[in-house]
Amino acid sequence: MAARTNAQITEALATMANLMARDNEPGRDDEKRLEWFMRHKPSIFTGGYNPDGAIKWIEEVEIIFEA
Numbered sequence: 104m105a106a107r108t109n110a111q112i113t114e115a116l117a118t119m120a121n122l123m124a125r126d127n128e129p130g131r132d133d134e135k136r137l138e139w140f141m142r143h144k145p146s147i148f149t150g151g152y153n154p155d156g157a158i159k160w161i162e163e164v165e166i167i168f169e170a
Contacts, residue, residue, distance in 0.1 A: 119161075
């Protein structure tokens with residue numbers, strides 16, 4: 104796996120935040136979106152100091168959002 108820079112990680116998180124903000128606009132069905140997301144069985148990030156684990160988690164969540 105190619106190492107990601109802090110800037111790339113920051114950009115990925117910003118992209119995910121923008122997608123989530125866009126999806127939370129009034130008039131959208133929150134429960135259906137959450138059900139759709141959870142059907143993809145996202146991995147759980149447990150926190151702590153684990154840079155490789157954090158990067159893997161971000162990549163997995165990015166795949167779900169891209170779908």
